[in-house]
Each structure stands twice: as C-alpha cells, then as structure tokens.
Amino acid sequence: MELRHLRYFVVVADELNLTRAARRLNMAQPPLTRQIKQLEVEIGTTLFERSPRGLALTTAGQFFYEHTLQILEKVNTTIAATRRIARSNLLMFGVGFVPSVFYGQLPQLIRGLRQKNNVELSLVELTTVQQIQALKAGRIDIGFGRIQIDDPDVEQEVLFEEPIIAALPAGHPLENSQPTLTELAKYPLILFPASPRPSLADVMLGLFRRRGIKVNVIQEANELQTALGLVASDLGVTLVPEQVSRLKRDGIVYVPLAEKSITTPIICSRRKEPPSAIMRSANEILDVLVENRRSGRYPGTRGICEKPLL
Template sequence: MELRHLRYFCVVAEELNLTRAAERLHMAQPPLTRQIKQLEAELGTQLFRRSSRGLTLTPTGQFFHEHALQVLEKVDTTVAATRRMARSKRELFGIGFVPSLFYGQLPLLVRGLRQKDNVELTLVELTTVQQIQALKAGRIDIGFGRLLIDDPEVEQEVLFEEPMVAALPVGHPLEGSQPSMAELAEYPLILFPATPRPSLADIVLGMFRRRGLKVHIAQEANEMQTALGLVASDLGITLVPEQVRRLQRDGISYVYLAEKHITTPIICSRRRGEAVSDTMRAANEILAVLVENRRSGKYP
C-alpha cells in the first residue's frame, strides 16, 4: 500500500462519485477504479457499496477513511516541518505533552530550548499512550506524561511525584478543609479525559478503587478545561495535579488532600538506544535543573 492509494481513496470517499474524484485527481476514471479495487483486495474488505445511485461508504470504509485522513495529515505536517527545517538549517525537535503539565515547569524547558539558534521546536498535545506511538514513529523526540507503559523501543524516567488536589466549586462543604478520599467519594465526580484511555482518568479511578471506595461519575469530559468548567457549574468535583492550581478560574477552589501520599508521576519518555543529539543533551540538562528545583521546593 502506498500513500497515493490513501489519497485516491480519501478523494473518492469525499466525492462518492468516481467521475468527479477522477477529475479532482487529474486522472482517467478506469485507472482510479482499478486502484480502489486493488486497495479493497489488499485490505480484504469492501470499502464502498456500489449502486445505481452512486457510492456509499461501508462501516469499514468509514473507519478506514477516518484513519487514512489522520495518516495523511501527519505526513503532510511532517513534510512541511522538514521543508521548514531544511530552509532554516535548523534541527527539528518535537515535544509531546499532556495538558496538565503545561501549568508547571514544562514552559521553562520550552523557553530554554528556544534560546538555541539552531533548533525549531514543535509542541504536540498527546496522551502518554499517543506519545509512545509518536516517539516510535519519529513524530516527537521526547514526551511528558503520567503513565508508565512497557515498550521495548521506549525508555521512561519518573522525574518526580506530584501531589493531587481536589477542585471544588466555590462554597462547597469541603472548601477550606483537607478532605480524605472517603469524604470526596461522597460527592459526584467529574472525570477527564473521557477518551482516549488509559489516561489520568484511570489513575484517579484507581486511587478510589484501591481504598475500596465507589464513586458516582456525574460526567466525563475530554478536556481538563471543560472538566473545571463543569466543577465551577457545581455539577461535581474533580481531582487534578497540583500544578493546575496555577490556573486561576472563577468558581473553583483547590484543596489539598488529607492523604499526602496521593500523587501522580511526571514521566519523561524517550526513544531507547538512540544517539543523544546536542538538542536532547541540552533538554536533559535543563530538565535536571528543573527537577532539582522542584524537589528542593523552589517550584510548587
């Protein structure tokens, strides 16, 4: 299978008409028809239903279309970034991160690397699972997440453990206290991210389950900002990493937990066995300073 097959398929999926698709692709219809049939034969499934009224995508065709678009988008992004790097003679360095880390020391790492004249940074918001995939595909060079994932091609380092805090609506009965997990379990829980999983949502659920506590999930949100908005609307409470306290938001009150050992790790992921570039060496040096500052209490 080649990229052109994906491009041909996506155009046909958009047009649902081989004649119009062939015109868009500046090719004759018979060769396009053959390419689509070859693709279906290679996949071992029918991607289109054919009738006198035209084409429609089958369920497997819809699935393939969604993922083919993602592949092509990644390819186009990579090509564009490579061309920018070639024009500027700068090294491309990709950083993947989960959103909650951007309220702590991660911006300081980015700022430090941006001072290097020969580096072009790309920042990509990804879950830890997505970071592992992106590292193996070469889309990023380093990732920062919260899950330990066993993969022979990726090495992970726990930088430090970060306390969890409860985000409550202003005026909540637990505001101003240091509640236990058992007390928090009495209130509806806003969980995030809803997808993809596993994620911070599973870490939070595990904190309750290990203590034999059942929780009522009032709602799931894909974005942390949405989850906090739901908390501010008094629909429930949520647990967030300590760094998120820096996000001052109306209607939200943050409280520390009675159990001080309830934490979530900050994990750095890199490709295993790869030669250390100058930029990676600089990133590691900046990270070492930031981690030491965190452990010594310089940064909350």
C-alpha cells in the same frame, strides 16, 4: 495500502462522482474505480453506497473520510516541515506531553530550547502510552507523562512527585475544607482521559480502590479542559495534579486534600541511546528546573541555557 489510495478516496468522497473525481486526478475512470474497490477490500468494508443517482458515503466511509483527512494533513505538514528543516539546517526535537504537565515547568523547558536558533521544536499532546510508541517510532525525542511503563527500548525517570488536589464546582459543600477521599467519594466523580488506557484516570481510580472506597464515576472525558468544564457545570468533582490549579476557570475551585501524601509523579521518558547535543541541552535545563521545583523556586529560563548545541 498506500498514500495514493487515501488521496484517491478523499477526492472521490469530495465529488461523490467517479467521473468528476477521475478528471480532478487526471486519470481514467476505470483504474480509479479499481483502486477504490481494492481499498474497500483491504479495509474489509464498503465505503460508498452506489446507486444510479451516484455515490454516497456509508457510515464507515464517513468515519474513514474524517480520519483520512487528518492523516493526509499530518503527512503534508510533515513534508513541509522536513523541507523547511532541510533548507535551514535546523535540528528537529520532538516533545510529547500530557496536558496536566503543561502548567508547571514544561513551558520553561520549551522557552529554553527555543532560545537555540538551530532547533525546530515539535510539541505533541500524547498520553504516556502514546509517548512510548512515539519515542520508539522516532516521532518524538522526549516525553513527559505520569504512568510507569516497562519497555526495553525506553528509559523513564521520575522527576518529582506532585500533590493531588480536588477540583470542585464553585459553591460546593467541600469548597472551604480539605476533604478526604472518603468525603469526595460521596459525590459523582469525573475522570480523564477516557482513552487510551492506562492513564491518569486509572491512577485516580487506584487511589480509591487501594483504600476500599467505592466511587460513582459519572463521566469520563478525553481532555483535561473538558473534564474541568464538566466540573464547572456542577456535574461532579475530579482530581487533578496541583499545577493544574494555575489554570484559572470560572465556576471551579481547587482545594488540597487532607491526605498530603497523595501524589502523582511527573515522569520523563527517553529512548535508550546516547544523548544527542539537543538532548544534553534539554537535560541540563531539566536538571535546573527540577531542582527549582524541589526547592520551591520557579524562576524563568534566563541564563539557564547559554551553551550552544553544537
């Protein structure tokens, strides 16, 4: 399968008429028809329903269409960014992160790197599993997650352990307490992300399982914001890393747990290779931010990254 097949498919899906689609693509209709049939054979399913009145997308075709649009948009964005970098001689640095780390020191790292006038930053929200794959493929250069994953091509460093707290609907019976996991388990539990796994959801489930506590998982959400919205709707409770409490939202209260030893790590993932100039600069900023976190200080990045990259 080539990009041209995807582009042909999108035009045909937009027009739902092979003659008009061929005209838009400046090609004859018979070769376009062959290309679409080849695509269906390669995927292994019919993408279009054909009738005397024209074409219609099948259910699978509609799914493929929506995701193909995303793929082509990403390709076009990547090409445009590549051309911009080539024109300006910028150095590209990709950062992957799970949403729950974005309310602590990560923004300070980003600000520090943005002060470098020869760096183009790319921020990508990815689970830890996805970060490992993206690092190996070269799509990102550093990742921040919460899951330990053994991979020979990637090194992981635990920056620090972060307390776990509970997010409750406002007015919840446990609002003015420091509940135990046993007390929380009496209420419906909301987990995130739902996929891909393993993820923070498995870490949270493990906290209960290791203590022999049964839970009622009423809903799994793909995103942190969705999970918090469900909590605010009084659907259940959830567990979040402490820094998420900086995200203020109506209808939600955050309370510490009775067991202060319950934590989750913030893990930095990098490729196993000699660090580039940008990576050395990022590591210097990280060292300061981690030390500030451990000592209870949260200063800005002013004065942290004065060294040039090159």
